[in-house]
Amino acid sequence: MDDRQIVNTIKQVSADLGLTYHCRRLGWKFCTVALKAPANLNRVEQQTLLEKADGVLIARGLVSGQLTTHTNPEHPRHGDPFIEIDSVWWDPRWDVEEN
Numbered sequence: 459m460d461d462r463q464i465v466n467t468i469k470q471v472s473a474d475l476g477l478t479y480h481c482r483r484l485g486w487k488f489c490t491v492a493l494k495a496p497a498n499l500n501r502v503e504q505q506t507l508l509e510k511a512d513g514v515l516i517a518r519g520l521v522s523g524q525l526t527t528h529t530n531p532e533h534p535r536h537g538d539p540f541i542e543i544d545s546v547w548w549d550p551r552w553d554v555e556e557n
Contacts, residue, residue, distance in 0.1 A: 459519050461547040467518050468493070468543065475511050487549050493523070493541040505539045512541055 459467070468491055472479045476496060481489040493511060495504035508525055515523050523541045 461549075462552060464520060464546060465548050465552060467515065467520050468546070471511055471514050471518070475507060475514070477507070477511060481546070481548055487547050489546050489548050491543040491546050491548070493543070495539070497538070501538060508539050508541055515541075 468479055471477070472493060477493045478496075480492045480494070482492070483489045493508070495507045499507065505525075512523055512525055515521075520543070522545070523543045525539060526542050527539050528536050
């Protein structure tokens, strides 16, 4: 799986399951990606949806995701689960090309 296929897989799984994704850029192309369930779901529902997403990502060949929770008490979604995927090479131009 090349870098662009990884990005496309993340986007597709997010769209298919109603998740949002956020890229925390560590450089121009290098980032950590967070996949989040809708905030209106309770934490058990969020956890269940994210476990399903993790299974789909693994089935599609992306095994570097880690299910975790927001641990900063000041974060508006403190305690909510999310999937964190480290070390993603995501060229910002790929997003522009789609639009």
